Amino acid sequence: MRALGRPLVYVGALVAVVLFAGPFVFMVLSSFKQPQELNGVVNGFLPQSLYTGNYENLFATGNFPLYFVNSAVVALLTTVLALVVAILAGYALARFPFTGRRLLLLAVVAMQMFPAVLMAIPLYKILRNLGMLDARSGLILVYVTFALPFCIWMMRNYFVTVPKEIEEAALIDGCGHFRALWRVLLPPALPGVTAAGAFSIILAWDEFLYANTFVNSDEKRTLSVGLDSLVGQYTTDWGQLLAGGVLMTLPVVLIFAFLQRYLTQIAGGGVKG
Template sequence: MTVAQYGAVAHTRPYLGKIGIRGRERLINAASYLLLLIAIAIVFFPLAWMLTVSVRPNIEVMRMPPTWLPQVFTLEGYRKIFASPRYLLVFANTMMVSLVVTALSLLLGAMAAYALARFKFAGQRAVLMFLITTQMFPLVLLCIPYFRIFITLGLYDTRTSLIVVYLTFTLPFCILMLRSYFINIPRDIEEAAMVDGCSRLGAIFRTLVPMSYPAFIGAGLYTFLLAWNEFLFAVVLIESWENRVLTMAIYSLMAEFVTDWNTMMAFSVLASLPLVMAFIFLQKFMVQGMTAGALTS
C-alpha cells in the first residue's frame, strides 16, 4: 500500500465511525418509537372498544367473532342518558363534588404548603412524615371507620360525606406537591415585595401564586381526577340516587342476568370526556408541577 492510499484509508475511518454512531442512534430512536406506538395501542384499545360498543345494539356486543365496526349504528345508549333526569343529576353531583374538593384542596393545601416551605417550627419533620404516610395507607381499611363516623354525625348518604372523605387523601398530596414547588422559589422575591409596601399576604398573592401556577394546575388536575373517578367510598357512603356519582351510576347498570352494555359504554364515554379534554390541554402543567422540586427535602 502506498503512502497516498494509506492516507486515504486513514481519512475515511472517522467518517465510517460517524456513520456507525448515527446508525446506532437511528436504531435506538426507531426502537423507542416502536415501543411508544405499542404502548399507545395498548392504552387506546379499551377506549376504542368502549366507543364502538356505545354505538351498537346489545345483541351485537356478544356476537362471536367480535367486529370493530358496528353493523347497526345506534345512539340509543346516549339517548337514554340524556332523557333520564336522574342520570343528568348524577353528572351534576359528580361535577359539584369534584370541583369543591379541588378548590378546598388547593386553598388549604397552599396555606399549609407555604408554612412548611417558609417557616421552621418544632415537629415540622414529623408533619411531613405524617403527610407522606397518609399516601401509603390502604384506603380500603378506612371504609368501616368512615362509615361509623358519618352514621354517628348524621352525614351518611350526603354529598358532604364524600367531600370530607376525598379531602383526607387529596389534601396531603396537594400540600406535598405545592411545598416542593414553593421551596424552589427564592424568598428574596417575596421580601422585595414586602419592602415595596406589600403585606406578607399581598406578597404571596402578587409574587408566589402567579409563579406557581403550574403546580396549582397540576395538583388541581390530579385532585379532580381522583374525586371524579373515586368508587369505593361512594359505594360505602351513598345510597340514594339523588346523591350518587358517576362511578356508582355506571356500576348500577350491571345486572345479574342482563347487562345494558350499550348504555354502560355510552355512560363511560361521556364520563371520560371531561378528563380527556382536561388532560390534553393541561398535561404539560401537570408534568411541570409534579416534577418540580423532586430532589428537594
C-alpha cells in the same frame, strides 16, 4: 447506534399509545353498536352503523344526568377546598420554621400509605356522628381528606424552589404574606397547582368505594355508583354501560388535554424535596 435508537423510541411510543388509548377507542366504537352486535349475534370490531340509541336510552331511562351533576359538584368542590388548604399549608411548611416541621411533613406524606378500605369503617362512624351520611358534603369531606396529603406535599415542594429573596423583596415593598403568596409564589408554582388539582378532581370523579358506602339515596349517587347500577344480577345493558363509560371518561380526557402544557413542566423542571 443513535440512528437505531430513534426508531425504537417511536415504536415504544406507538406501543404505549395502543396500550393506553386502545381500550378507550374500543369503548367509544362499541358504544355506537346495536344490541345484536354487543350480544355477539353480529361480530365485528367496527359498528355497522352510527347507532346512537345507547346514549338516548341512557338519558331517557335512568338518572344519568343527575349522577353526572353530582359527580361534577363533588369533584369541583373537593378540588377547590383541597387546593386552598394545600396552598396555605404548603406555604407554611416551606417558609415558616417551627418545631416539628419535618415531622409534620413526614406525617402528611405517611397518610398516603393507608389503603382506602382500611379507613372505610372509621370514616363511616365519623360521618354518622356528624350527621353527614347520605350527603354530598360528607363525601366531599372524605375526598378532601384523601387528596390533601399529596396536594400539600406538591405545593410545599414547589414553594421551596422559589428563591426567598423574591418574596422578601415583595414584603419590603409593602406586600403582606398573603399578597406575596398570591403575586410572587403562586405563578412559578402553577404546574404544582395544576398537578394537585388534576389529582384531586380525578380522585373525586371516579372513586367508587366511599361513594357506594356513604351514599344510599339514588338522587345523591355519583357517576361511578350510577354506572354500577346498570350491571344486573342476570342481565347487563352493555350499550348503556359503554355509553356511560364514554361520557364519564370524556371530561377527564378534556381536562388533561387542557392542562397538558402545565403538567409537562413538572417532568421538564423537576421538583426539589
